[in-house]
Amino acid sequence: MAGIWVLAEDYKHCLELLNAGQKLAETLDKQLAVFLMQKPDRADDFIAHGADRVYLLPALPEDQTMEAYIPLIAGIAKQEQPDIFFIGASLRCKEMAARIAASLNTGLCSDCTGFTLDEESQSLVMERLIFGGAAVQKVICETLPQMATIPAGAFEAGTALSGRDGQVIELSPAPPSPVKLIAKKSNARQTTNLAEARVVICVGRGLEKEADLEMARELAELLGAEIGCTRPISEELHWMPEETCIGLSGIKVKPELYIGLGVSGQIQHLTGINEARVICAINCDENAPIFDVSNYGIVGDVYKVVPQLIAELKQALHK
Amino acid sequence: MPGILCCFKWVVDEAYIRAGTGKELDLDWVDYKISDYDRNAIEEAVRLQEKHGGNVSAITVGKPDDTKGLKDALSRGPEKAYFINDSSFDNLEPSQTAAILAEVIGGSSIDYDLIICGEGSSDLYARQVGPRLAAKLGIPCAAFVQKIEMEQDKIIVERKIEDGVEVLELPLPALVTVLPDINSPRIPGLKDTLSASKKPVIDIGLDELSGSFDPCLRTISISKANMERNGVKLSSEPQDISSLVDALIKQGVIGGVK
Numbered sequence: 001m002a003g004i005w006v007l008a009e010d011y012k013h014c015l016e017l018l019n020a021g022q023k024l025a026e027t028l029d030k031q032l033a034v035f036l037m038q039k040p041d042r043a044d045d046f047i048a049h050g051a052d053r054v055y056l057l058p059a060l061p062e063d064q065t066m067e068a069y070i071p072l073i074a075g076i077a078k079q080e081q082p083d084i085f086f087i088g089a090s091l092r093c094k095e096m097a098a099r100i101a102a103s104l105n106t107g108l109c110s111d112c113t114g115f116t117l118d119e120e121s122q123s124l125v126m127e128r129l130i131f132g133g134a135a136v137q138k139v140i141c142e143t144l145p146q147m148a149t150i151p152a153g154a155f156e157a158g159t160a161l162s163g164r165d166g167q168v169i170e171l172s173p174a175p176p177s178p179v180k181l182i183a184k185k186s187n188a189r190q191t192t193n194l195a196e197a198r199v200v201i202c203v204g205r206g207l208e209k210e211a212d213l214e215m216a217r218e219l220a221e222l223l224g225a226e227i228g229c230t231r232p233i234s235e236e237l238h239w240m241p242e243e244t245c246i247g248l249s250g251i252k253v254k255p256e257l258y259i260g261l262g263v264s265g266q267i268q269h270l271t272g273i274n275e276a277r278v279i280c281a282i283n284c285d286e287n288a289p290i291f292d293v294s295n296y297g298i299v300g301d302v303y304k305v306v307p308q309l310i311a312e313l314k315q316a317l318h319k
Numbered sequence: 320m321p322g323i324l325c326c327f328k329w330v331v332d333e334a335y336i337r338a339g340t341g342k343e344l345d346l347d348w349v350d351y352k353i354s355d356y357d358r359n360a361i362e363e364a365v366r367l368q369e370k371h372g373g374n375v376s377a378i379t380v381g382k383p384d385d386t387k388g389l390k391d392a393l394s395r396g397p398e399k400a401y402f403i404n405d406s407s408f409d410n411l412e413p414s415q416t417a418a419i420l421a422e423v424i425g426g427s428s429i430d431y432d433l434i435i436c437g438e439g440s441s442d443l444y445a446r447q448v449g450p451r452l453a454a455k456l457g458i459p460c461a462a463f464v465q466k467i468e469m470e471q472d473k474i475i476v477e478r479k480i481e482d483g484v485e486v487l488e489l490p491l492p493a494l495v496t497v498l499p500d501i502n503s504p505r506i507p508g509l510k511d512t513l514s515a516s517k518k519p520v521i522d523i524g525l526d527e528l529s530g531s532f533d534p535c536l537r538t539i540s541i542s543k544a545n546m547e548r549n550g551v552k553l554s555s556e557p558q559d560i561s562s563l564v565d566a567l568i569k570q571g572v573i574g575g576v577k
Contacts, residue, residue, distance in 0.1 A: 091480040095462040098447040102454035107414055107535025110445035130443050131333040135344050135541050143535040179459045183486040223573055257572035274546050278572050293546045296563055300555025312564045317574050
């Protein structure tokens with residue numbers, strides 16, 4: 001009866017996985033268990049969100065990172081034999097999931113974006129993107145536990161119910177990992193609202209110089225938009241911070257309107273904008289792949305089109 | 320003098336994938352390449368060797384006809400390559416690749432201090448093989464590394480994750496997976512390509528391995544991601560831009576909350 005297990009670094013992410021797990025637990029008549037780090041007082045909250053069991057991970061010495069929990073988690077998984085193990089797809093937890101899966105000799109569906117249950121076998125049929133997002137792969141994990149890492153936001157968090165009962169189990173510390181944490185530099189990341197923005201302007205390699213970002217800023221201000229970029233702009237040219245990079249390995253946006261300025265549309269980028277309601281692209285190359293996924297494509301020089309567009313918008317929006 | 324192993328995968332170049340008819344992908348015209356981030360892994364191994372001496376070997380798992388990848392990898396600097404191949408080593412899932420690599424690396428006379436893998440492969444991008452391999456070999460591991468400093472019997476690495484950078488110390492032997500920002504891979508010249516064909520390749524067949532390497536994940540289907548929109552193509556003429564603005568307003572995506 002070890003059932004369905006859930007682990008994530010982030011609190012909200014954990015609630016999302018609990019919600020996904022709880023529905024499965026009901027259908028499959030299994031127990032739901034969750035791992036809790038650092039904040040033991042959250043145990044009741046997790047129980048209210050569907051957990052039948054909370055495993056409390058012991059505090060770590062200062063020179064250890066969360067990966068030190070791997071032997072501990074793999075150890076109790078061997079003992080309790082869960083059927084399903086969902087892990088939040090943060091970078092750290094992805095590494096942890098792969099190492100746990102290897103010690104359990106089981107399969108792992110990375111970045112699982114959704115799943116269904118196979119009627120006959122009751123196995124999870126899990127979906128993920130491959131080839132930079134060009135294709136959807138469906139997999140079944142034929143070994144136990146069926147493991148998946150699940151990105152934040154793939155499921156909604158559920159609501160807390162009062163009066164639920166659950167068990168809290170304190171785990172004893174694992175032997176220290178040979179990997180030592182010597183220093184930590186937190187991110188000077190600016191928080192961006194790209195992921196939630198209603199309108200996104202994205203700049204790509206079609207822009208010739210950094211100063212041309214001004215054009216994008218003017219358009220963004222007019223439309224109340226957030227500005228993102230393609231990978232070369234942040235990774236190679238460093239015109240924009242990394243956290244504004246849109247795509248498979250960056251941020252996925254889901255605005256009402258996306259406008260690409262000089263974006264050619266590499267598949268990895270298109271994967272990150274696929275959920276936009278309306279996609280509009282301005283590019284001088286009429287064969288640019290972004291036009292295939294656009295609702296409106298303007299074939300033309302971005303330096304001519306954007307000023308015209310700004311003028312036209314000002315008039316139409318009475319600004 | 321460190322021994323460095325760099326792992327690489329020979330993959331379908333996704334830029335050549337065409338949308339086929341219906342839900343299919345057209346893979347008939349694809350070309351292959353060394354997975355993008357594995358080029359960073361090879362480059363980093365070679366740079367560490369240039370600084371500290373020792374030797375660099377490349378290792379890959381694939382089908383017997385994937386020899387083009389070997390030459391490509393060797394032209395990037397490693398002095399020899401291990402080619403674990405069998406006609407059944409096609410579309411392997413991460414647990415299989417890691418198990419095969421672990422048996423060869425762990426069970427043979429390959430002497431290594433450091434194993435470097437790319438962060439993930441450009442086809443599956445599951446980001447599992449590196450960490451799984453470390454777990455199978457029972458060696459320390461750090462994924463998503465953007466900087467490596469090598470010392471006598473340890474490495475100091477910077478790993479970049481969502482909330483910042485962690486500086487970690489790993490006793491050797493160890494495994495790291497590297498991010499693309501760790502370096503800019505060199506582009507092999509004609510001389511490198513010519514010398515690559517003279518470098519030794521150690522061929523390892525399935526009959527030399529004892530494991531069974533059954534997959535844990537079974538792929539049920541691969542279908543085209545549905546991204547196409549039947550869009551309108553416009554020109555940069557004023558009337559077209561004006562009609563775009565009209566359309567965007569009518570759709571309620573600009574000009575106030577819908």
